[in-house]
Amino acid sequence: xxxxxxxxxxxxxxxxxxxxxxxxxxxxxxxxxxxxxxxxxxxxxxxxxxxxxxxxxxxxxxxxxxxxxxxxxxxxxxxxxxxxxxxxxxxxxxxxxxxxxxxxxxxxxxxxxxxxxxxxxxxxxxxxxxxxxxxxxxxxxxxxxxxxxxxxxxxxxxxxxxxxxxxxxxxxxxxxxxxxxxxxxxxxxxxxxxxxxxxxxxxxxxxxxxxxxxxxxxxxxxxxxxxxxxxxxxxxxxxxxxxxxxxxxxxxxxxxxxxxxxxxxxxxxxxxxxxxxxxxxxxxxxxxxxxxxxxxxxxxxxxxxxxxxxxxxxxxxxxxxxxxxxxxxxxxxxxxxxxxxxxxxxxxxxxxxxxxxxxx
Numbered sequence: 027x028x029x030x031x032x033x034x035x036x037x038x039x040x041x042x043x044x045x046x047x048x049x050x051x052x053x054x055x056x057x058x059x060x061x062x063x064x065x066x067x068x069x070x071x072x073x074x075x076x077x078x079x080x081x082x083x084x085x086x087x088x089x090x091x092x093x094x095x096x097x098x099x100x101x102x103x104x105x106x107x108x109x110x111x112x113x114x115x116x117x118x119x120x121x122x123x124x125x126x127x128x129x130x131x132x133x134x135x136x137x138x139x140x141x142x143x144x145x146x147x148x149x150x151x152x153x154x155x156x157x158x159x160x161x162x163x164x165x166x167x168x169x170x171x172x173x174x175x176x177x178x179x180x181x182x183x184x185x186x187x188x189x190x191x192x193x194x195x196x197x198x199x200x201x202x203x204x205x206x207x208x209x210x211x212x213x214x215x216x217x218x219x220x221x222x223x224x225x226x227x228x229x230x231x232x233x234x235x236x237x238x239x240x241x242x243x244x245x246x247x248x249x250x251x252x253x254x255x256x257x258x259x260x261x262x263x264x265x266x267x268x269x270x271x272x273x274x275x276x277x278x279x280x281x282x283x284x285x286x287x288x289x290x291x292x293x294x295x296x297x298x299x300x301x302x303x304x305x306x307x308x309x310x311x312x313x314x315x316x317x318x319x320x321x322x323x324x325x326x327x328x329x330x331x332x333x334x335x336x337x338x339x340x341x342x343x344x345x346x347x348x349x350x351x352x353x354x355x356x357x358x359x360x361x362x363x364x365x366x367x368x369x370x371x372x373x374x375x376x377x378x379x380x381x382x383x384x385x386x
Contacts, residue, residue, distance in 0.1 A: 060109075066090055071126060073097045075104045075136070080143070083110040088151075089119035094135035095126035102158055104136030107166075108143055115151035117172070123154045130156040132200065133179045140166035140187070149173050154181075160199075163187035163208075170194050181220075184208040191215050202241070205229045212236060217245075223263065226251050238263065245284070248272060253296075255279055260288070266306070269294045271316075276301060287312045288328075294318060300382065309334045309361075313341050315370075321345045322382045325359070332359040339370045347378040 061079045067087040074097035078084045084107070086092065094103040105111075105123075115121035125134035137157035140147060142165045150171040154160040160175040161168065163184040173194040175181035181196040182189070187208045195216045196202040202217040203210075203224045210229060216237040217223045223241040226248040236258040238245040245263035250271040259280035260266040266284035273295040281288035281303045288306040289298070292314040301323045303310035309330035311320070315337035325332035326349035335341050341362070348356045362372035 060084055066092065069093075071095055072103055072105070075106060077106045078109045078111060080108045083112060086111075086113045086115075086121050086152075088115045088121065090115075091122045091124070093124055093126035096135075102133070102136035104139055106139045106141060107147065108141050110143065110145040111138070111140070111147045111149070113149040113152050117151055119151075121152035123152065123157075125156040127156075130177070132156060132177055133158040137162055137178070140164060140168055142166060154178070159183050163189060175199070180204055184210065196220065201225060205231065217241065222247070224248075226253070233258065236260075238266075244268065260284065265290070268292070269296065272296075275299070280304075281306060281310065283307075287330075287334075290314075291316055291318050297321075298323060303328060303332065306330075312336055315339045318342075322378070323347070324381045325349055328359070331361045333372060333374075334361040335363075335370055335372050336361075337370055338368055341370065341372045343372055343374050344376060345378060346374065347381050348374070351377075351379050 059077045059079055060082045063083045065085045065087060067090050070090060070092045072092060072094045096103055113121055124130065127134045134156045137159040139162040144167045147166065147168045153174045156177045158179045160178040160181045165186045167188040170191040171193060176197045176199065178199040180201045181199040182203045185206045189208060189210045191212045193214045197218050197220065200221045202220040202222065206227045206229065208229045210231045213234045218239040218241065220241050222243050223238050224246040228250045231251050231253045233255045234257060236255065238260045239262055241263045244265045245260045246267045248269045253272060253274040255276045257278045259282060261280065261282040263284050265286040266281050266288040268290040270292045271294060275297040278300045281301065282305055284306045287309045288303055288311065290312045294316040297319045299322050303323065303325045305327045307329040310325050310328040310332045312334040313336065318341065320343040322345060324347045332348055333343055348359060350356060356377065360372050360374060363369050
């Protein structure tokens with residue numbers, strides 16, 4: 027009996043993988059193309075670039091750490107997805123995609139590239155760091171949930187993509203979010219401490235409860251977009267928001283303590299309502315032509331003008347609260363025809379005698 031038991035224990039030891047074996051890094055070699063479904067778990071080292079072929083799915087399990095290392099002939103390793111990527115971490119066991127360099131910097135590896143994949147690509151509860159472009163979307167559809175992208179040259183870039191982003195954070199990057207000819211739907215997204223926060227070009231953009239904070243140059247710039255911003259705040263940026271052309275609305279949003287103009291509209295057809303402009307160091311709102319409508323907003327304690335009409339057209343700004351009721355004081359904070367040559371008038375009367383209700 028003792029002999030049989032000893033043999034049984036020996037067989038168990040050689041057939042059951044040890045915990046140490048699971049913890050060993052698994053290298054994935056240069057130039058690999060995944061033509062069949064694959065699953066990554068544990069610790070993975072990618073040398074060079076990996077391509078997920080059009081009919082394949084790559085799944086990355088919770089707690090996995092993927093490190094990208096350069097290989098001969100390739101400057102920046104990357105993950106290129108033509109098929110489907112399913113990265114599903116948890117709040118307790120997030121997934122990390124990072125550089126294998128001992129002292130990583132912005133651009134130490136290429137990032138994740140989606141090329142013409144309209145499948146259900148998902149990244150959830152993961153962190154992407156030190157990439158040239160954290161997520162690069164080209165004619166693809168991607169859903170991001172609780173994703174953190176940091177220390178990148180460009181955190182998120184989309185050309186002709188469809189992007190849904192929820193509960194995610196972009197920080198400490200040269201450019202946070204850069205969108206061209208795309209559909210972007212962001213809910214509870216934070217973009218902070220970047221050189222440039224959000225650059226939006228000829229796209230359809232919906233942002234609910236955005237937090238665009240502490241960006242060194244611009245919080246958000248939009249060019250010829252259809253844009254809808256609801257709630258949230260643009261605070262402590264250099265320039266808060268600049269919108270050129272396009273149409274849409276901004277409502278229930280706070281513009282606070284920006285160091286330059288809080289909101290600059292140029293040739294835009296936007297409705298601005300129930301927003302708060304306070305403690306910005308320069309002008310709260312600057313308008314250059316276009317057909318903006320301002321109503322039920324509140325302005326107070328701004329260092330420059332509450333409203334600066336820099337165009338020749340009439341600006342309709344009736345039914346707003348200008349921080350007081352004294353006509354002379356209200357007018358002193360409005361720049362329009364009497365102060366500037368070739369400047370259009372601003373219609374502010376009647377104005378509100380107190381801060382409107384339901385302010386954010």
